[in-house]
Amino acid sequence: MLSRQIRILKESFEVFRVEDRRTFDITLPCDVYKVVGINFVVNPGNGNWNKLLATPWPENTAGNISLRWHAPGDVFLQTTVALEMSYEMNHGPLGIVAPGGTLAKRTEFWYSGRNYRPIDVEIDSNHRVIHGFYKDVLNKLGRVEEAYTVHVYLYYERTGQ
Amino acid sequence: MGKIIRKRYDLPLVQNAEDNAKGDFELDKHTARVRGLLLTSDRDEMLYHRGTVQILLNGEEVIPDEYHTKLLMSGLGVAPKNRYLPMDHAPGNGILKAIYTDSNSAVQGFDPYTVSIYLEIELEEDAQ
Numbered sequence: 001m002l003s004r005q006i007r008i009l010k011e012s013f014e015v016f017r018v019e020d021r022r023t024f025d026i027t028l029p030c031d032v033y034k035v036v037g038i039n040f041v042v043n044p045g046n047g048n049w050n051k052l053l054a055t056p057w058p059e060n061t062a063g064n065i066s067l068r069w070h071a072p073g074d075v076f077l078q079t080t081v082a083l084e085m086s087y088e089m090n091h092g093p094l095g096i097v098a099p100g101g102t103l104a105k106r107t108e109f110w111y112s113g114r115n116y117r118p119i120d121v122e123i124d125s126n127h128r129v130i131h132g133f134y135k136d137v138l139n140k141l142g143r144v145e146e147a148y149t150v151h152v153y154l155y156y157e158r159t160g161q
Numbered sequence: 162m163g164k165i166i167r168k169r170y171d172l173p174l175v176q177n178a179e180d181n182a183k184g185d186f187e188l189d190k191h192t193a194r195v196r197g198l199l200l201t202s203d204r205d206e207m208l209y210h211r212g213t214v215q216i217l218l219n220g221e222e223v224i225p226d227e228y229h230t231k232l233l234m235s236g237l238g239v240a241p242k243n244r245y246l247p248m249d250h251a252p253g254n255g256i257l258k259a260i261y262t263d264s265n266s267a268v269q270g271f272d273p274y275t276v277s278i279y280l281e282i283e284l285e286e287d288a289q
Contacts, residue, residue, distance in 0.1 A: 009225075151229065
């Protein structure tokens with residue numbers, strides 16, 4: 001639930017190649033008490049998008065991500081980045097199509113902004129930076145080298161408000 | 162708990178690609194808490210692929226700059242009672258400010274469209 005205590009932090013980075021490995025850093029604001037949730041957005045480019053449309057049951061993973069504090073052993077979150085488009089298209093064969101929807105412009109999807117992934121990570125005062133690592137799957141599946149952007153949203157709770 | 166109402170606020174038509182649509186709205190004067198938020202459009206696919214939004218309530222940033230609107234939408238497959246993003250905000254001065262930004266997408270061409278913001282509002286207990 002969003003409230004005065006909850007704020008949202010956004011970090012974006014670009015992925016270029018097949019199985020591209022990207023590192024990124026997220027600098028936390030000084031009032032962060034703990035991270036309560038995470039969400040990702042990946043918008044595939046034209047090449048990957050066309051491959052997805054042509055696949056009846058497309059893969060659901062855009063890539064794998066891990067977040068850590070200092071050393072490689074300090075990982076506190078490892079997860080897949082879901083390709084939300086595939087949820088949308090999985091609905092097609094079930095016959096739930098919005099009025100006026102076509103294959104390329106279907107508008108129904110079953111997820112909503114409510115379901116960001118809850119995580120509960122308290123922030124030590126020594127930790128002001130989260131180090132992230134991302135490995136591409138989308139370009140590998142599509143067999144194209146196409147740039148796309150991964151957006152990471154962190155939902156955090158503030159201290160003393 | 163006060164009565165729950167749902168209100169719609171329309172932003173001006175997005176007429177050109179990569180354009181902004183801004184709106185200042187006044188909440189119901191009997192608003193006790195803002196309980197939920199939902200975004201929709203007359204062209205859902207535009208909102209889904211091209212949109213980012215910033216929403217401020219009482220001058221405070223509820224949704225940060227360049228937040229993807231697809232994360233604030235709900236589709237037909239979502240149960241109606243689950244469609245609003247749950248929130249708990251005091252209305253303060255009751256001014257809702259929204260800045261919507263259209264950006265180019267590889268998969269969705271541009272057509273003019275309107276963005277609507279729905280709020281789930283809890284009224285004061287003695288409000289009629």
